[in-house]
Amino acid sequence: MIKKHFLRISIVSAILLAATFGCNQQEKEKETAEQSENVEIEMHAPDYFLLRPEVEKAYGYSHAVKIGNSIKISGAVSMDDEGNPTAVGDMEQQMKNCYADLDKILKHYGCTFDDVVVENVFTTDMPKFLEVAGYRAEIYKNHFPTGSWLGVKELALPEFLVEIELEVHKPE
Incomplete structure (x- = not known):
């Protein structure tokens, strides 16, 4: 037992x-x-970047957000550091100014235009944009990203003729 x-x-x-x-x-x-x-x-916590902090805070947006290997870049327009339009009436110069700002953001994240996977262009004057769109071949030397070109009625300020936004994939 x-x-x-x-x-x-x-x-x-x-x-x-x-x-x-x-x-x-x-x-x-x-x-x-x-x-x-x-x-x-x-x-993968979001990393926010402000190119022009005072302007972006006043309008309520971040110019770029990086999460993991993806970076979303808000539309760049032709403006000075105070948010005033530049190259008023000059589509080609406005486009060049947009790409100059986008290049600064890409460099901040250690990227180049080769890392861009999507480019969306918004313009209030598509025929004028098409005349100068060849400049993009100087920006995208190895390949063009996917994207859309959209004719729009207006942008944030009436002096803006073009706005370019990007999506980037940064390789590890």
Whole structure:
């Protein structure tokens, strides 16, 4: 009888020990998974960039946001550091000014125009844009990105003739 009782106690103890070990193991696995998830979230936390902080804060936008290997760049327009339109009436110079600003943002993230995967162009004068669009071959020397060219009624200010936004994939 004592042996039988001892055997029952031993079996119950073994089951409790296994259950406890299993729970501890599951907790450890859960903690490890949560730690990995936290590291992944930290690695992919948005990185915001302001090219002209005062202007962008006044209008309520960030010029670029990087998450992981992807960078979204707001439309660049031809403006000075105070937000005033530049090259008024000159489509080609406005386009060059846009690409100059976009180049600054790309360089901030260690990228070039070769890393651009999407380019969307918005213009209030498509025929005029098409006359000067060949300039893009000086920007995109190896390949052109995907994208759209859209004729629009107006941009943020009436003096803006063109706005160019980009999406970038930065290789690791």
